[in-house]
Amino acid sequence: LATLSYAIACEDVDVVAKCELPGCPDLIDLLLRVQSHPSHAVSVAALEAWLALQDVPTAERHPDVAGPLFIRIVDLLIPRISYGASFTTWEDEGDLDPQEFAEMRRLVGDVLVSAYFLLRVRYIDQVVAAISADPTRWTVTESALFCLTSVAREVCARVKARAGGSSVAADKEATAQRLVHLVRELCGAAAEGAASRHELVLSAVCTFVGSFAPVWNVVCPPEVLLDLLSYLRNATKFPGAAAAAAKSSRQVYVGCGAGLVRVAKTGDAHNVAGNPVAACLSSTMEAALRAGNEQGMKLVAEGSARLCMQLKDGELLRQYLCLTVAPALQSLQQSLDLVRHGSDDAQMEAARQSMASCLRVIREIIRFCDDPTGLDGASHPLADVLNVLWPQLNEIVLTPSCRQHEEVLSELLNIHGQLVSVVPNLVAPHFSSLIDLVVRAYEESHLPCALDYVTAAVEAFGGNMETVESFSKLLAHLSQCTCVYLTQEKRPNECPELIKSFYEMVKRYLLFCPGALTLCSEFTTLFELAVACLDECKGERESTRATLNYLSQLIGWRSLRLSPAVNTALEAASGAIDSCVLQQGETIVKACLGALAGGAPQGLWPSYSDCLFALVSHVSPRSHSTAEGGEDLAYRWMTTVLSDDSVLGLDSGGRKMATETKSAVVRIMIGLAKKGPESKPKAKMLLADFGKMCQGHATPEVLLAYSLD
Numbered sequence: 001l002a003t004l005s006y007a008i009a010c011e012d013v014d015v016v017a018k019c020e021l022p023g024c025p026d027l028i029d030l031l032l033r034v035q036s037h038p039s040h041a042v043s044v045a046a047l048e049a050w051l052a053l054q055d056v057p058t059a060e061r062h063p064d065v066a067g068p069l070f071i072r073i074v075d076l077l078i079p080r081i082s083y084g085a086s087f088t089t090w091e092d093e094g095d096l097d098p099q100e101f102a103e104m105r106r107l108v109g110d111v112l113v114s115a116y117f118l119l120r121v122r123y124i125d126q127v128v129a130a131i132s133a134d135p136t137r138w139t140v141t142e143s144a145l146f147c148l149t150s151v152a153r154e155v156c157a158r159v160k161a162r163a164g165g166s167s168v169a170a171d172k173e174a175t176a177q178r179l180v181h182l183v184r185e186l187c188g189a190a191a192e193g194a195a196s197r198h199e200l201v202l203s204a205v206c207t208f209v210g211s212f213a214p215v216w217n218v219v220c221p222p223e224v225l226l227d228l229l230s231y232l233r234n235a236t237k238f239p240g241a242a243a244a245a246a247k248s249s250r251q252v253y254v255g256c257g258a259g260l261v262r263v264a265k266t267g268d269a270h271n272v273a274g275n276p277v278a279a280c281l282s283s284t285m286e287a288a289l290r291a292g293n294e295q296g297m298k299l300v301a302e303g304s305a306r307l308c309m310q311l312k313d314g315e316l317l318r319q320y321l322c323l324t325v326a327p328a329l330q331s332l333q334q335s336l337d338l339v340r341h342g343s344d345d346a347q348m349e350a351a352r353q354s355m356a357s358c359l360r361v362i363r364e365i366i367r368f369c370d371d372p373t374g375l376d377g378a379s380h381p382l383a384d385v386l387n388v389l390w391p392q393l394n395e396i397v398l399t400p401s402c403r404q405h406e407e408v409l410s411e412l413l414n415i416h417g418q419l420v421s422v423v424p425n426l427v428a429p430h431f432s433s434l435i436d437l438v439v440r441a442y443e444e445s446h447l448p449c450a451l452d453y454v455t456a457a458v459e460a461f462g463g464n465m466e467t468v469e470s471f472s473k474l475l476a477h478l479s480q481c482t483c484v485y486l487t488q489e490k491r492p493n494e495c496p497e498l499i500k501s502f503y504e505m506v507k508r509y510l511l512f513c514p515g516a517l518t519l520c521s522e523f524t525t526l527f528e529l530a531v532a533c534l535d536e537c538k539g540e541r542e543s544t545r546a547t548l549n550y551l552s553q554l555i556g557w558r559s560l561r562l563s564p565a566v567n568t569a570l571e572a573a574s575g576a577i578d579s580c581v582l583q584q585g586e587t588i589v590k591a592c593l594g595a596l597a598g599g600a601p602q603g604l605w606p607s608y609s610d611c612l613f614a615l616v617s618h619v620s621p622r623s624h625s626t627a628e629g630g631e632d633l634a635y636r637w638m639t640t641v642l643s644d645d646s647v648l649g650l651d652s653g654g655r656k657m658a659t660e661t662k663s664a665v666v667r668i669m670i671g672l673a674k675k676g677p678e679s680k681p682k683a684k685m686l687l688a689d690f691g692k693m694c695q696g697h698a699t700p701e702v703l704l705a706y707s708l709d
Contacts, residue, residue, distance in 0.1 A: 002034045006045040010052045017053055019062040028069065036076045040100035043080060047107050054114045070115040071126060074147065077112070078130050081105055082143035083200065109150045116151040120158070121174045123151070128182050138198040145204035152211035155179075159215045176219045179212055184224075187231040199240030206235050210248025213255030222259040226276055228252060233284045236291045246288055246296030250303030257310045264311060264320065272319045281307070281320065285361075286327040294357060301328075301361045305368035309381070318384045325365050325385050332358040332392055340399055352405050355396070359411035362389065366418045380423050390430070397437055409441055413449040417456040424460040431461070435474065442478065446485050448501035454478065455505040462513030463565075471516035475509060478502075479522035483529060492536035496543035499533050503546040506530075510554055514566050518573030527554070527580040534591040539600030548607040551588065555581055556614030559677040581618055582633075588615055589637040590647055596687050597648040597694035605691060609684040616673040634673065638666045648694050657693065661700045665690050668706045682706070 009016050009027060016024050035046035050073060058066045081104055083096070090098045116123045130144045148155075159176050161168070186205050197205075209216075209228050216225060229252055235245040253260070264277040272278045281304050288300040304324045311317045331354065338351040369382050396402045396412055403409055416434055419427050427434070435457070442450035454474065461467050482502055486492055492499050506526055509517040517523065530547050537543045553560060554577060557570045570577070592612040596605055619633040641647055642662040668686055672679040686706055692698035 001030075002037070002042040002045040005030050005034060006049045009049040013052050013056060014060070017056040017061040017065050019065060024062075025064075028065070032072060032076060035073065036080055040097070040104060043104065044107060047111055050111050050114070058118070067118050067122070070118050071122070073111065074115050074119075074123065074126055075130075077108055078127070078140060078143050078147060081108055081146065082139040085137075085139055087139075087200070105146065112147055112150045113154055116154055120171050121178065124148070124155070124175055124178045128178060131182070138201045142198070142201050142204045145201075145208050149204075149207050149211040152208075156212060156214040159218055176215060179215055180219055180224075183209060183212070183216070183228065187228055199238050202235050202238055202241035203244040206232055206241055206244040206248045210244075210251035213248075213251045216252070217256040217259060220256075220259070222263045225252065225256050225259055226263075226280055229280050229284060233280075233287045236287045236293075236296070239291075242291040242293045243296050246291070246293060246299045249284055249288075250299040253303030253307040257307050260307060261310050265313070265316065269313075269316055272316065273323065278320060278323050281324045282327060285324060289327055289331050289358070289361070292357075294360070297357060297361050298364045301364035302368055305365045309369060314379060314381070317381045321365070321369065321381055322384050322388070325362060325389075328358045328361045328365075329388060329392060332362070336392065336395055336399065336402070339401055348401070352402065352408050355402065356405075356407040356411045359408070359415055363411070363415045363418050366415065366422055370422045380426060382423055383426065386419070386423070386426055403441070404444070406445065406447065409445065410447055410449040413438065413441065413447070413453045417449075417453040420453070420456040420460045428461070431457070439474070439477065443481055446481070446495075446498060448497045451478070451498070451501040451505045455501070455508045458505070458508045458516075459512050462509070462516065465515075468513060468515040468519070471509070471513050472519045472521075475506070475516060475520045476522045478505075479520070479526055479529075483522075483525060486529070492533045492543070493538055493540065496537055496540040499537060499543035500546040503530060503533075503543075503550045507546070507550045507553060510550065510557075511562070511566065514569035514573075518569060518576065523573075523576060524580060527551075527584060531584045531587050531591070534588070534595075539595060539604060541601060541604060544600065544604055545607050548604075548611045552607070552610045552614045555611070555618050559614070559617065581615065585615060585619065585633065586637040586640065588612075590641045593638070593641050593690075594647045594649075596691040598691065599649065602691075605688060606684060609687040610680075612669075612687065613673060613680055613683045616669060617676070620670055620673045632670070634670050635666060638669065639663075642666065658700065661693070661703070664700070664703050664707065668703065672706075 005027060009031060015021060016027060019025060031046045031049050034042055037043050050070075053061075053065065053069075081101075083101075084093070087093055087096070119126070127144045127147050131141050134140060155175060159172050161172070164172070187209065209232060216228065220228075229249060232245045232249045232252070235241045260277050264272070264275060267275050284300055285304060288297045291297075305321070308317060308320045308324055311320060335351040335354040335358065339348050339355070342348045342351065365385075366382060393412065393415070396408065402412075416427075416438075434453075438450045438453050441447065458471060462471060482498070485498075486495075506517065517526075520526070530551050533547045534544065537547070557567075557577075562570070588611065592608045592615075594600075595608045596612075600608065616634045616638075639662075642657075642665070645656070648657065665686070669683060672683040672686065686703075689698055689702045693700065693702070
């Protein structure tokens with residue numbers, strides 16, 4: 001019945017919208033009953049009907065099928081999408097299906113947005129009335145708040161809009177007043193009211209507060225904003241609401257920064273600890289750390305840093321950043337003391353986990369403190385933070401049980417890498433000792449994060465000619481360590497993250513310090529290892545993509561837009577590059593064509609195509625004979641590979657590719673490569689069609705379009 005009513009309504013939606021026939025009101029009433037049906041499959045049908053109805057302009061609808069109908073729909077949806085009164089957790093829930101519940105809430109979003117556009121402030125009034133009708137029913141309160149947050153983007157855009165006549169202005173003002181009144185009711189007496197509420201309601205209130213941050217920024221004075229942040233801070237005490245509270249704290253920090261910054265700039269500029277915004281930043285960070293929600297901690301850290309960076313004033317900014325990061329530094333020190341003096345293994349492991357969490361928080365703060373004004377040294381916003389942070393980072397390095405702990409070491413190196421990216425001049429005096437730490441850590445653990453640090457360092461310091469020799473020796477040592485590890489301890493396919501980080505690092509050498517790469521004693525080994533990884537990693541996405549990107553850019557460097565210094569360094573090494581290509585060219589062609597024929601995920605086809613095009617372009621202009629003569633390198637390599645059906649996966653399943661088709665692919669590919677980089681998009685289309693032909697998804701006729709050129 002539900003399917004039939006939906007089909008009729010959608011098929012004759014114009015007739016139903018105008019209520020031209022006597023049965024139209026009855027059909028709409030039936031759909032409303034379908035909407036409130038407890039069965040998910042039945043209720044969803046009505047949602048589709050309402051969306052179809054929205055495609056009909058309101059001017060072409062019967063008056064009752066516009067605002068009045070959607071008022072009834074919203075009244076039905078609030079209880080329909082609510083939890084059961086006895087709900088606690090999904091593990092203990094027997095009546096609701098979690099997947100159906102989530103899908104229903106996802107599907108109602110478009111209907112609710114349509115309702116808001118029709119009703120405007122009446123929608124807000126209707127939902128608020130549902131909350132006020134019986135505040136003790138937590139299920140209705142939670143679902144009504146969900147209905148509000150589902151239209152938050154549209155409501156915020158309405159309130160912030162400057163254009164519009166008197167009716168629009170009146171609607172904006174009324175909307176803002178209703179929302180402010182509601183948020184005051186929900187967040188008033190936060191400490192007393194929170195404990196008596198269901199955690200799902202707390203989470204919904206927190207989400208509501210964060211979602212409407214642009215509205216609070218327009219209409220709320222700073223003291224109200226601080227009250228909202230206080231509510232969110234108190235909500236983090238409850239596990240079920242901690243994540244939503246942290247996310248909303250970030251939204252308020254970022255969305256309401258103008259008002260908070262005005263308060264932050266008041267009072268004693270040399271002692272900001274007593275400022276209410278400073279106290280809020282510090283206490284919110286403490287609450288997030290106590291809650292222990294990893295994502296929540298990072299969100300609060302991000303929001304805090306972004307708010308601080310809006311201060312602009314250098315001295316004030318540095319003080320606020322110190323206060324913001326202080327709780328994480330204090331917790332880090334406490335964990336470090338426990339590790340150094342503790343004896344219980346479980347307690348020490350928990351302390352190391354806490355250290356890793358604190359380091360992640362500090363890294364997140366650093367990440368959002370990149371100063372756009374270009375200040376560095378003692379004037380950088382992070383200068384005072386680093387004066388306190390360096391000793392603690394050094395203590396961690398000097399503590400064996402921390403240095404040997406994979407997660408702590410990883411986060412420690414991540415923080416150093418972030419510092420290199422954000423404040424390279426402040427890191428420079430410590431760089432030599434840091435490189436020693438990174439090399440020692442890599443030798444002991446072979447963690448990808450050690451290579452990630454070198455990647456950041458090459459990008460920051462690789463342009464200095466004085467560093468070329470030292471960076472070259474560093475690359476040679478890391479290459480030797482990696483080769484020994486990959487041949488004696490693990491195979492490349494067993495450590496794809498290491499391969500990815502390694503070739504991301506080598507690619508940075510190519511782009512930022514090419515002299516160190518080309519002068520490296522292991523240059524040829526790096527090329528050979530990359531080619532071997534194409535086979536070993538067997539199409540694993542990230543490691544294969546990183547390896548292909550390195551090979552593509554090294555082989556096809558002439559077609560890249562590089563600085564004159566980089567071009568000069570690569571031109572000087574062109575003989576070594578040519579030698580590597582000549583030795584490994586056929587193997588690369590085999591890997592690329594085999595992958596395109598179905599040996600690798602389709603998501604990697606563009607990377608394989610880039611590599612093959614770079615290779616063919618590199619050798620084709622150097623040919624001294626025509627492809628028809630069979631002496632052209634690209635022609636010989638491609639023809640040899642294509643002659644082996646097992647490489648293309650055509651030796652089983654009865655699929656074949658005609659010799660003429662293979663020859664056409666080779667001829668067209670070489671022709672496109674000789675035209676230069678501008679033909680690269682068409683060459684990638686050709687290789688994609690080749691892959692489809694190998695898998696039986698296309699016929700040789702697709703090549704006619706290329707032959708016509």
